[in-house]
Amino acid sequence: MARPAASDQEPSGPQPGSVGLVETQTVELFTAGNPLVLDSGSTLAPVEVAFETYGTLADDRSNAVFICHALTGDAHAAGYHAGADRPGWWDSIVGPGKPIDTDRYFVVCPNLLGGCRGTTGPSSIDPDTGQPYGLRFPLFTVADLVRVHRALLSHLGISRVLAVIGGSLGGMQALQWALDAPNELAAAIPICATTRLSPQNIAFSAVARQAILSDESFHGGDYYATDERPDTGLSLARMMAHITYLSEESMRRKFGRRIQDREEPRFDFGVDFEVESYLQHQGASFLRRFDANSYLYLTRVMDYFDPFADPERAGPRLEAVRAAGTHFLVISFDTDWRFDTEHSREMVRTLGAAEVPVTSREVESPFGHDSFLLAIPDYHRTVGTFLRRLHEGGGVAGPTSGA
Amino acid sequence: MARPAASDQEPSGPQPGSVGLVETQTVELFTAGNPLVLDSGSTLAPVEVAFETYGTLADDRSNAVFICHALTGDAHAAGYHAGADRPGWWDSIVGPGKPIDTDRYFVVCPNLLGGCRGTTGPSSIDPDTGQPYGLRFPLFTVADLVRVHRALLSHLGISRVLAVIGGSLGGMQALQWALDAPNELAAAIPICATTRLSPQNIAFSAVARQAILSDESFHGGDYYATDERPDTGLSLARMMAHITYLSEESMRRKFGRRIQDREEPRFDFGVDFEVESYLQHQGASFLRRFDANSYLYLTRVMDYFDPFADPERAGPRLEAVRAAGTHFLVISFDTDWRFDTEHSREMVRTLGAAEVPVTSREVESPFGHDSFLLAIPDYHRTVGTFLRRLHEGGGVAGPTSGA
Numbered sequence: 001m002a003r004p005a006a007s008d009q010e011p012s013g014p015q016p017g018s019v020g021l022v023e024t025q026t027v028e029l030f031t032a033g034n035p036l037v038l039d040s041g042s043t044l045a046p047v048e049v050a051f052e053t054y055g056t057l058a059d060d061r062s063n064a065v066f067i068c069h070a071l072t073g074d075a076h077a078a079g080y081h082a083g084a085d086r087p088g089w090w091d092s093i094v095g096p097g098k099p100i101d102t103d104r105y106f107v108v109c110p111n112l113l114g115g116c117r118g119t120t121g122p123s124s125i126d127p128d129t130g131q132p133y134g135l136r137f138p139l140f141t142v143a144d145l146v147r148v149h150r151a152l153l154s155h156l157g158i159s160r161v162l163a164v165i166g167g168s169l170g171g172m173q174a175l176q177w178a179l180d181a182p183n184e185l186a187a188a189i190p191i192c193a194t195t196r197l198s199p200q201n202i203a204f205s206a207v208a209r210q211a212i213l214s215d216e217s218f219h220g221g222d223y224y225a226t227d228e229r230p231d232t233g234l235s236l237a238r239m240m241a242h243i244t245y246l247s248e249e250s251m252r253r254k255f256g257r258r259i260q261d262r263e264e265p266r267f268d269f270g271v272d273f274e275v276e277s278y279l280q281h282q283g284a285s286f287l288r289r290f291d292a293n294s295y296l297y298l299t300r301v302m303d304y305f306d307p308f309a310d311p312e313r314a315g316p317r318l319e320a321v322r323a324a325g326t327h328f329l330v331i332s333f334d335t336d337w338r339f340d341t342e343h344s345r346e347m348v349r350t351l352g353a354a355e356v357p358v359t360s361r362e363v364e365s366p367f368g369h370d371s372f373l374l375a376i377p378d379y380h381r382t383v384g385t386f387l388r389r390l391h392e393g394g395g396v397a398g399p400t401s402g403a
Numbered sequence: 404m405a406r407p408a409a410s411d412q413e414p415s416g417p418q419p420g421s422v423g424l425v426e427t428q429t430v431e432l433f434t435a436g437n438p439l440v441l442d443s444g445s446t447l448a449p450v451e452v453a454f455e456t457y458g459t460l461a462d463d464r465s466n467a468v469f470i471c472h473a474l475t476g477d478a479h480a481a482g483y484h485a486g487a488d489r490p491g492w493w494d495s496i497v498g499p500g501k502p503i504d505t506d507r508y509f510v511v512c513p514n515l516l517g518g519c520r521g522t523t524g525p526s527s528i529d530p531d532t533g534q535p536y537g538l539r540f541p542l543f544t545v546a547d548l549v550r551v552h553r554a555l556l557s558h559l560g561i562s563r564v565l566a567v568i569g570g571s572l573g574g575m576q577a578l579q580w581a582l583d584a585p586n587e588l589a590a591a592i593p594i595c596a597t598t599r600l601s602p603q604n605i606a607f608s609a610v611a612r613q614a615i616l617s618d619e620s621f622h623g624g625d626y627y628a629t630d631e632r633p634d635t636g637l638s639l640a641r642m643m644a645h646i647t648y649l650s651e652e653s654m655r656r657k658f659g660r661r662i663q664d665r666e667e668p669r670f671d672f673g674v675d676f677e678v679e680s681y682l683q684h685q686g687a688s689f690l691r692r693f694d695a696n697s698y699l700y701l702t703r704v705m706d707y708f709d710p711f712a713d714p715e716r717a718g719p720r721l722e723a724v725r726a727a728g729t730h731f732l733v734i735s736f737d738t739d740w741r742f743d744t745e746h747s748r749e750m751v752r753t754l755g756a757a758e759v760p761v762t763s764r765e766v767e768s769p770f771g772h773d774s775f776l777l778a779i780p781d782y783h784r785t786v787g788t789f790l791r792r793l794h795e796g797g798g799v800a801g802p803t804s805g806a
Binding site: 040135139196197198199200202203204206207209210211213214215216232236239240243246248251252254255256257265267268269272273274275276279280283296300303304306337 | 443538542599600601602603605606607609610612613614616617618619635639642643646649651654655657658659660668670671672675676677678679682683686699703706707709740
């Protein structure tokens with residue numbers, strides 16, 4: 001049997017410190033008459049976006065915090081859906097009195113373009129064919145993700161947010177947003193993110209995609225009309241990626257070389273070590289909530305992300321960030337080897353060289369890349385203090401000094 | 404197109420410094436009347452072993468060096484097979500004047516039990532059924548691999564070798580041999596090896612095996628009789644493992660974020676970055692030389708390896724190693740993250756605590772785990788000097804001081 005995740009042991013229903021019961025909303029942000037124009041020049045319509053909000057928007061609309069989720073996240077960042085006994089994926093940091101304090105801030109979290117949790121993606125119906133897009137969904141960029149976020153913000157009547165925050169791919173969106181529209185955010189908080197994937201990062205994603213693409217049930221991405229799904233490939237992709245989310249140390253602490261459910265190893269090719277059981281559970285449970293085509297698109301968007309590749313283009317944009325006074329809080333974790341601190345340092349160096357105000361912090365945590373999802377005290381304190389000072393300092397008017 | 408490996412550019416045929424033309428020999432070491440008795444109690448017969456030798460055995464039989472190969476190696480360590488334009492896998496270190504100097508030593512390298520390059524393994528015919536074993540091949544241990552090595556040595560009329568040397572799984576066999584029969588080797592040279600896999604190590608192998616086991620063409624291991632092979636799974640396994648053999652730095656040097664065969668990315672799910680092309684080439688070319696069932700067995704044998712797990716059993720065995728004077732040279736590489744230096748340090752600590760003579764060296768190399776296959780000067784000098792001193796110091800009589 002699979003080793004239950006820690007959250008399996010949590011009591012049922014909304015807990016103290018939670019935002020309570022929440023619902024995911026959906027809004028159509030782009031229509032045939034007003035399509036989303038992508039970086040590639042392709043257009044896309046309709047584009048529906050699933051999102052949640054927590055807290056109350058201040059009368060002067062100055063207290064919004066925008067959350068961008070990572071590869072496999074969704075709009076349900078905090079609180080509980082009716083009947084659910086697990087909270088949203090970032091409930092540890094979002095809620096009353098928590099670092100992203102819903103007593104102070106109005107928090108917005110949408111599902112990403114290309115996703116499969118309510119926002120238009122490759123599993124959505126292509127109006128031209130009446131069939132799911134599959135691989136006919138256009139390839140998009142992180143800038144395109146941000147375009148959709150900005151349209152959502154506009155729909156909510158908010159012209160400028162206190163901060164855009166996110167881990168991993170979420171942090172890449174925060175950086176991109178600052179470059180694309182620095183006046184729209186007082187601060188960007190990229191957490192264990194990067195300015196560009198290393199070849200090793202790309203390699204892991206390439207093999208994960210290969211597992212999906214070579215699954216006989218993939219049918220060129222048109223599996224929706226069949227009773228098959230590329231479950232083998234998608235679960236392999238998830239298992240492999242999951243290894244990169246944990247540190248060697250956290251795996252040692254969590255599993256060691258313990259044998260699953262018995263005293264002695266059984267010496268076969270089944271599940272024998274606890275870590276094998278855990279990975280199989282991760283692979284299998286992922287199938288219930290994720291679409292293989294979305295996995296392809298959302299890993300590929302990360303591969304191509306490289307906003308500072310062209311110095312002639314990046315220079316003026318960084319100057320605009322500096323002029324806007326957008327403050328960066330760049331956080332990394334010492335045992336993260338998916339996007340290690342060097343990735344964050346490179347971001348800090350580039351921003352710092354352009355005289356963009358940057359606060360950076362490498363947080364000690366044994367939990368690797370997944371640390372950004374966990375309640376690490378030093379990490380939470382850093383985010384909470386930064387946001388509070390920003391808010392109290394007039395926030396959206398633009399702070400000039402860091403934490 | 405795939406990026407050619409460096410060795411593709413080498414001129415054809417035997418080169419200066421090579422042992423020249425060689426052939427793989429085969430010998431039947433265990434028969435129905437004298438079967439191999441495995442750790443599990445199972446018996447196996449016949450057991451044929453493919454091996455190569457280089458250099459000349461001294462009259463007093465005191466100059467043998469035994470090479471144990473790693474997961475995907477074979478008996479062809481050095482020199483050239485007739486018509487081949489690439490030498491054996493460890494030709495960089497084995498040859499006249501090289502660290503494993505064939506002008507001085509008699510070098511033996513067999514293919515491992517469970518392999519697929521001439522030695523009995525799961526693709527061999529099971530005499531009970533007349534069909535290939537497949538998954539009916541018994542599971543074996545590193546001690547079983549060593550049993551077969553020792554039988555080969557006995558067949559060659561050698562009772563004691565100067566050194567047993569190997570990288571990765573090869574180094575695990577060197578350690579195991581010292582524990583099982585310390586009087587048979589003057590020295591053991593485990594290179595980028597470990598005393599036991601970490602859960603992260605196991606996790607990578609578990610996902611690789613899962614890729615093979617879940618391939619629709621695997622047919623429960625009985626694919627030999629079909630016209631199918633679990634090629635998708637095996638190439639995924641190889642691609643993933645290959646990422647762990649290279650360091651992040653060597654990937655940066657080798658590929659960076661370069662696009663394959665064009666100026667601009669094509670923005671699709673095909674091969675776009677050079678690192679993707681390289682991995683696909685690694686996956687595809689592996690299929691020509693390796694059997695999926697052997698991959699399962701030879702990764703699983705590593706998972707279970709843990710010779711110091713039981714202190715009560717390990718204590719007397721380490722004392723016997725100390726009494727035999729078996730000298731260890733333990734080498735690791737600073738950028739190896741498959742089996743990092745901490746793995747070697749743990750081995751050194753355990754041996755040192757038992758007063759076994761140990762020389763250890765962490766070699767600087769940007770090439771990660773694969774460094775053991777490369778001509779890193781400091782590494783080669785260390786091995787060459789150690790072996791020469793051992794040999795000149797009366798070698799098989801047992802040295803008392805290290806390099």
